[in-house]
Amino acid sequence: MHNQVPQSPRSDIYLLLATLFRQAPDAQLMQWLAQLDNEDESSAMSADWQALSQLAQQSSLASVQEEYQDLFIGIGRGEVMPFASWHRNGALMEKPLIDLRQDLFALGFERNESVKEPEDHIAALCEVMAMLVEENSHQQGVFFNRHIASWYNDLVKQIQGAKAAEFYRVVANLLARFMELEEVALSEQNIAVRSSELD
Numbered sequence: 001m002h003n004q005v006p007q008s009p010r011s012d013i014y015l016l017l018a019t020l021f022r023q024a025p026d027a028q029l030m031q032w033l034a035q036l037d038n039e040d041e042s043s044a045m046s047a048d049w050q051a052l053s054q055l056a057q058q059s060s061l062a063s064v065q066e067e068y069q070d071l072f073i074g075i076g077r078g079e080v081m082p083f084a085s086w087h088r089n090g091a092l093m094e095k096p097l098i099d100l101r102q103d104l105f106a107l108g109f110e111r112n113e114s115v116k117e118p119e120d121h122i123a124a125l126c127e128v129m130a131m132l133v134e135e136n137s138h139q140q141g142v143f144f145n146r147h148i149a150s151w152y153n154d155l156v157k158q159i160q161g162a163k164a165a166e167f168y169r170v171v172a173n174l175l176a177r178f179m180e181l182e183e184v185a186l187s188e189q190n191i192a193v194r195s196s197e198l199d
Helices: 010-022 027-034 046-058 061-073 084-089 095-107 122-134 140-147 152-160 167-198
Strands: none
Touching (some): 010 167, 027 046, 027 061, 046 167, 061 167, 084 152, 122 140, 140 167, 152 167
């Protein structure tokens, strides 16, 4: 990665979010975040990038790793539940996960056996979106609306209200801003796709 905020490559942002939610950042990622060069201050996400970069400069690696542990792992469970089923149905391994698995199968995605978490983890959903963006798939909007749009705000609020959150409160702000932009862009894409099908 180079020292420049990924402004247009949406897949890069999805992959960055996936990395941050999959596991605690390592020294290399923290250094990269600390050196982000936000050239386009008019960008809707510029303040969030700046805040994340500043916090990466100020935070120790150990404190951020401990924060991740408290938020997402904990003893028994962490303060935050990064799973769609939990936010949509109040329990893990519920219908949203079954629906997701059917859609992933239809899209040709196979579960990586080395990954222990269910597929409705926010990191996994961001990874799928990154691949759909890379393929310029018409399914981007459908997948986003079915599996992310309805619950990402609840996840953001849970992180923002968590006692342990500091670094990840800023990550949550970035997630919220990016997803808001995606909702608008993908709804426009869906309209364009539908109108082209009618022609």
